[in-house]
Amino acid sequence: xxxxxxxKAASHEQExxxxxxxxxxxxxxxxxxxxxxxxxxxxxxxKPQPEPEYFEDKRNLEDLWKAAFPVGTEWDQLDSVYQFNWxxxxxxxxxxxxxxLYGKKVYLFGCTEPQLVPYKGENKVICIPVxxxxxxxxxxxxxxxxxxxQREAEEIVPMKQMKMDWVPYIPLEKxxxxxxxxxxxxxxxxxxxxRVALKQMKIDRLKKYEYCLPYxxxxxxxxxxxxxxxxxxxxxxxxxxxxxEFDWELDELxxxxxxxxxxxxxxxxxxxxxxxxxxxxxxxxxxxxxxxREAHRKALEEMSEETKAAFQNxxxxxxxxxxxxxxxxVSNVKAPFINRYYGKAHEIL
Numbered sequence: 001x002x003x004x005x006x007x008k009a010a011s012h013e014q015e016x017x018x019x020x021x022x023x024x025x026x027x028x029x030x031x032x033x034x035x036x037x038x039x040x041x042x043x044x045x046x047k048p049q050p051e052p053e054y055f056e057d058k059r060n061l062e063d064l065w066k067a068a069f070p071v072g073t074e075w076d077q078l079d080s081v082y083q084f085n086w087x088x089x090x091x092x093x094x095x096x097x098x099x100x101l102y103g104k105k106v107y108l109f110g111c112t113e114p115q116l117v118p119y120k121g122e123n124k125v126i127c128i129p130v131x132x133x134x135x136x137x138x139x140x141x142x143x144x145x146x147x148x149x150q151r152e153a154e155e156i157v158p159m160k161q162m163k164m165d166w167v168p169y170i171p172l173e174k175x176x177x178x179x180x181x182x183x184x185x186x187x188x189x190x191x192x193x194x195r196v197a198l199k200q201m202k203i204d205r206l207k208k209y210e211y212c213l214p215y216x217x218x219x220x221x222x223x224x225x226x227x228x229x230x231x232x233x234x235x236x237x238x239x240x241x242x243x244x245e246f247d248w249e250l251d252e253l254x255x256x257x258x259x260x261x262x263x264x265x266x267x268x269x270x271x272x273x274x275x276x277x278x279x280x281x282x283x284x285x286x287x288x289x290x291x292x293r294e295a296h297r298k299a300l301e302e303m304s305e306e307t308k309a310a311f312q313n314x315x316x317x318x319x320x321x322x323x324x325x326x327x328x329x330v331s332n333v334k335a336p337f338i339n340r341y342y343g344k345a346h347e348i349l
Contacts, residue, residue, distance in 0.1 A: 059172070060171045060172045064088070064186070067188050069110055070112050071111055071144075071214055072210060073112045073127070085324075087322045087324050090322050091133070103185070105136065105137055105187075107136060107188075110130065110189070111129075111339070113130055114126070114128070117333060118329060126328050126330075132345070133317040134316055135314065135317070137310050140216050140314070141214070142166075143215040144161075144212050144215055145213040145339075156215055162191070162209065164189060164190065165189075167187065169188045213341060214342065215341050218314075220311050229250070231278070233246055233278060235274050237266060239267065256278075257274055257278075316346050316347075317348075318338060318347070320334050
C-alpha cells in the first residue's frame with residue numbers, strides 16, 4: 001500500500017473515534033439532564049373541621065352588681081350568693097339612654113335577702129343579692145350603722161373604720177384609661193377587708209361585719225319621725241342575763257320589775273340593782289335624743305339651699321335579679337324595704 005493511502009486510512013479511523021466519543025459524551029450529558037418521572041401523588045383525606053366557637057361579647061356593665069359589696073352578709077355565706085349566674089340586666093339598662101339612671105350620678109351598695117323561692121321544682125332558701133341605687137349629687141353618707149338584737153347599743157361609725165368606702169366604678173370599655181382622668185358617674189360601696197385575714201380577727205370584730213347596715217340620715221324628715229322612748233336592756237344577772245325592752249313613757253319601773261321577778265326572769269334580791277341599771281340606760285337614751293335634736297337643728301341652720309334641694313330630690317331604687325332559665329324566680333318576694341336607716345325604696349325593679 002502506498003504511504004498516502006495509509007495516511008488517509010489512519011485519518012479516517014481517527015475521525016470515526018472522535019465522532020463516537022462525541023456521541024457517547026452527548027448521550028451521557030442527556031442521561032444526566034433527564035429527570036425521573038414524578039410519582040403520582042396520593043390523594044389526601046380531608047380531616048373534619050371543628051365547628052367555630054362564638055363567644056358572646058362582654059357587656060359594658062355586666063360585673064357592676066358583683067363590684068358592689070353585699071353589706072351585712074355573713075362571710076361564710078358570700079360564696080352562696082355567687083353560686084348562680086344572676087342577671088342584673090335591669091340595672092344595666094337603667095344606665096342606658098332613656099333609662100332611669102342615664103346621665104346621673106349614682107351611688108350603689110349591695111345587700112342580701114334570704115328568701116324561700118321555687119327552683120327546679122322545689123322550694124329552697126336562697127340568699128338573693130339585691131342592689132340599691134341612690135340617685136344623688138353627693139355621697140348619701142360616709143358612715144355605717146352596726147346594730148343587732150344581740151348587741152347592747154347601736155353604733156354609727158365611719159365607713160373607713162370597717163374598711164369600706166365609695167369608689168368609682170370603671171365600665172369595661174374604659175378600663176384601659178387612667179382612672180384619674182375619668183369623670184365617673186357611678187360609685188360603689190367597696191370593702192377592702194381580705195377574707196384570708198378573717199382567721200386572725202377577733203370574734204367581736206368579725207361579727208360587726210355581719211351587723212353592718214349602710215347608714216343614711218335624712219335631716220329634712222327628722223320632724224316627721226318620733227324619737228324612740230324604748231331602751232334595750234341586757235342586765236348582767238348572776239344566773240343568766242336579762243334581755244328586755246323598757247319604754248319610759250308606757251312602762252312603770254316598779255311594776256315592770258315585779259313582773260320579771262314573777263316570771264323567774266330576775267332574782268328578787270337583784271331588784272334594786274336592776275332598777276338602777278334601767279334608770280341609767282334611760283338617762284343615756286334621753287341624752288342621746290337631746291343631742292340628736294340639737295345636731296339636727298344645727299345642721300338645718302348651716303345647710304345651703306342647694307343641699308336641701310339635693311336631699312329633697314334624692315331617690316332610692318332597689319334592683320332584684322332578673323329571672324333567667326338558670327336562676328331562681330324571685331319576682332314574688334320583692335319588697336320596697338331597704339333597711340331601718342334608708343326606709344323604703346321609691347321604686348323596685
